[in-house]
Amino acid sequence: MNPVTLSPEIIGAAAESNAWPFEEARKIIARYEGRDWPEAVLFETGYGPSGLPHIGTFGEVARTTMVRHAFRVLTEDKVPTRLLCFSDDMDGMRKIPDNVPDRAALEPYLHQPLTTVPNPFGGNYESFGHHNNAMLRRFLDTFGFDYEFASATEYYKSGRFDEVLLRAAARYDDIMAVMLPTLGPERQATYSPFLPISPTTGRVLYVPMKNVDAAAGTVTFDDEDGTETTLPVTGGAVKLQWKPDFGMRWAALGVDFEMFGKDHQTNAVIYDRICEILGGRAPEHFVYELFLDENGQKISKSKGNGLTIDEWLTYAPTESLALYMFQRPRQAKKLYFDVIPRAVDEYYTFLSAFSRQEWKERLGNPVWHIHDGEPPAIALPVSFALLLNLVSASNAHDNTVLWGFISRHAPGVTAESHPELDRLVGYAIRYFDDFVKPTKTFRAPDETEAAALAALSEKLGSLSAGADGEAVQNAVLDVARGIERYQDHKRQSPGGGPGVSGAFFQMLYQVLIGQERGPRFGSFAALYGIAETRALIAKALAGELAD
Known part of the structure; x- marks a missing residue:
């Protein structure tokens, strides 16, 4: 080291x-x-x-x-x-x-x-x-x-x-006094801590010892052909x-x-x-604790349930796996494909926070332990979850298409200037193609939802083409607050009145992206583009997206 x-x-x-x-x-x-x-x-x-x-x-x-x-x-x-x-x-x-x-x-x-x-x-x-x-x-x-x-x-x-x-x-x-109480009667009768290697067959033998000679350093047993055999316990003639x-x-x-x-x-x-x-x-x-599969069953090599190392590293960087290993090691955790995107974004969130933390917090930050005390300084202007939704909405099949959206959203950010982001772009496309695309299910909006989407498109049209994620998110919230179905009376909006129910955002992802959930919608729409988001809404209203 x-x-x-x-x-x-x-x-x-x-x-x-x-x-x-x-x-x-x-x-x-x-x-x-x-x-x-x-x-x-x-x-x-x-x-x-x-x-x-x-x-x-x-x-x-x-x-x-x-x-x-x-x-x-x-x-x-x-x-x-x-x-x-x-x-x-x-x-x-x-x-x-x-x-x-x-x-x-x-x-x-x-x-x-x-x-x-x-x-x-x-x-x-x-x-x-x-x-x-x-x-x-x-x-x-x-x-x-x-x-x-x-x-x-x-x-x-x-x-x-x-x-x-x-x-x-x-x-x-x-040693036998320790081992025998842990065994059943049948096993007790034949158990020995020494396993001789058969001189005739080369097999590791589970046989009782007829004699253990401490002075000579040997064990005596019957070989597989019934021949009484004595071997030294040294030199690899037996194992334990x-x-x-x-x-x-x-x-x-x-x-x-x-x-x-x-x-x-x-x-x-x-x-x-x-x-x-x-x-x-x-x-x-x-x-x-041991890892579990998506059904909560213990992962077994023979069953083949759960993730392999190669599978994880096909869709995410090594550091995200190291983070998953660092977090809550004494707690049973599910290890399957759905945990990958969150692990990726959590890693970069911890990495981003590191430079702003005091040393006591830094030494509790997983990235300090993952990188032997010297985590790299990496600026990541777009999250992995956003990249996945961008791939989903744009049907991008190569890095160039995604970088077109990213560079427009963040001028000066390129694959050359941000190689780590470029690496994530490749992971996002592979993850989408293999796990998201096959499960995408669009649904048609009902009458209330269609009216909400039309109002949202009109509201987005009033924004500048380069509106940031915060401006877009506020526009989305403004539309939702005016619709009784999406008012959350248990929460209050910053300007007074009811807050917005999460059901509104769930509807947006189900109707527009074909998924049950996604990252902050304002951030996604700003990255995808105002005009492109309005075009997506138009397709949904025209029935071109629903399965």
Whole structure:
């Protein structure tokens, strides 16, 4: 990571900030109170390479990176840190993934470690696990994460875990005393924390141990062909079941911080206890909520519900996804296509506010955490929501058409002067084509609505061609206030009298745009153009828009 830019103002604000990355970082500092700092404070994230990296992988590494940065600020960048992305690539392939080219070709390798399963995708990777690890590293590198990669296969086989594995053999009964009460009677009868790799089939075996010899550092079991076999617990001849493996890894590596999803929460006490049995100190935890699909169901890789990372990044910038990961991590959130536009606009709203804020507010602003304390200065004269509605009204299919409207509305604003806006223009067109256009449904206005639209067109005609969004919005409100259906007597307008019901704006979007909602109508009409908005109203009144 680059050196943290610090100042007395930042250090002071960090000490008072209640942003969740700072709260987690303080737990790590408290962990070492009265103790010497280690050579480096170790942050870890885990990855199961049975499939390709996904949106949850991004979230876990991004959030951990935010805590790491907060820690560096609180310690004034005087304590070295490391982020280890650990791949559990020695796990057996329990089922064949759906996305491989030739599923039948992998059937003989079921239950073998992922790093011995042939790579079904071709290329120069020596195994399926090596291929997926390479995809993980490419994935993380694309986003510029600062991390070290670790392979379970390499760590087991190189002897990195040998000392703790020998300790696990010596304290086998203590580990079993933790694990057995968590299992049913049938599983208790055959359970062992050690999973030997069969010397004959190469498969990861879930078999009971006939003997665990702590002095020799070996385990004895019946191989798949019934032959009694003894293997060392060292050198990669065996691995640990996933729950003991968590605690073993923490103890062996000295992990200080690891976050995981709520589905691990009930097991956290098991991980901690095994870590302590093996002579380690359990790390600080952060448990985040899982994402839900649009129906409120848990997102599952096997079901394919919810968004993929590629899908999000097809329609929005990476920073908007990072914002979504930052916000309310302990709260379950729906992760589907409809959340993208709001996330995009919220990101740029936070970015715009940053320069106007005091340091205490800045350190609570998500963009400070997203950009490692140095958010860019970007002026965005048009919101993403407005761009989407502009695409919808104009049926634009390329950037040039949209830029015609934007440059007319904001003289001097071009694709060259505002490359970030140009990037959003491309995202807006793709999002509209794939998600908005197929669901657009125009309806015809009733008699009252038609009269309101005619009155609105006449009112807009009295405005100058370059009227801004505020002038247009006031014209819209003036028309709505005079129509009893749209008067809101619970609210008062600035000039006295009833306010305007939101039903009026809903009608405008349903009739003119074919959508249920949209951004501030005055801003949209000013960007689209007064004449163009009046032409749109004329089409609606002539019945040319309704389905």
